[in-house]
Amino acid sequence: MSHYEVKAGPEAFLPPAAATMGNVLPDPGEAHIEGRIVPEVEAYEYRARKLLEAKVPTIFPGPLVLWKWNEHA
Template identity: 45%
Template sequence: MLKKVTVGPVGYMPRSAPEMGVELSEEGMALLYGEQVSEEEAMRDAARAMLTEDNPTIFPGPQVLWDWKDDVAEKAAAILELAAEIPNCKIIPMPDYRPKYPMIDVKAEINPNHPNLTILDNKIKACIFVGVHCHYANLSLRMIRAGAECYTIALCAY
């Protein structure tokens, strides 16, 4: 498989995925390293990473942290079940993952909403962002890829 997008670190100011020719996936498909693949293939690759990489972590975002819609409680329960199946999996709620400047001290913040710094500080090598807004996920994924060696999954259009 040709990998348009790779696991970082790729350095300061990496090219955005669209700039590298990555387009949104069609319905029923997923993006894996910038290429469209079946959802099953993407989930198998994500499962492998979450089961084999160090410090697997799930970051629930605002769309699954509050019971604001009929199906949210069911999705939140599924996230807890998933975490229970992954050895040593942590859950770090991320109700607001927009970057905050100036730089923050991740250990001092009650809500460490700087995803890339949280990943670096916790030495996370595989993570899932679930219940995040696609337009913010794109920015966060780019920041993570810039400086962290972390296999990152974003489930934003669930």
């Protein structure tokens, strides 16, 4: 399957499901960066760079972290 990237604009409000576009879950120790699976360390560096470059840096944790649904959150 070809590399898919959600574009800015109306499509971003209702993008297709990731699984239908060939996106798979990364293995432990790996992460997603814009549709690519990369080592976790590279993902942390990329995210830190994006936060430093952002006008209004924002982190929004998912519900597992917000409401501590399990011991790993």
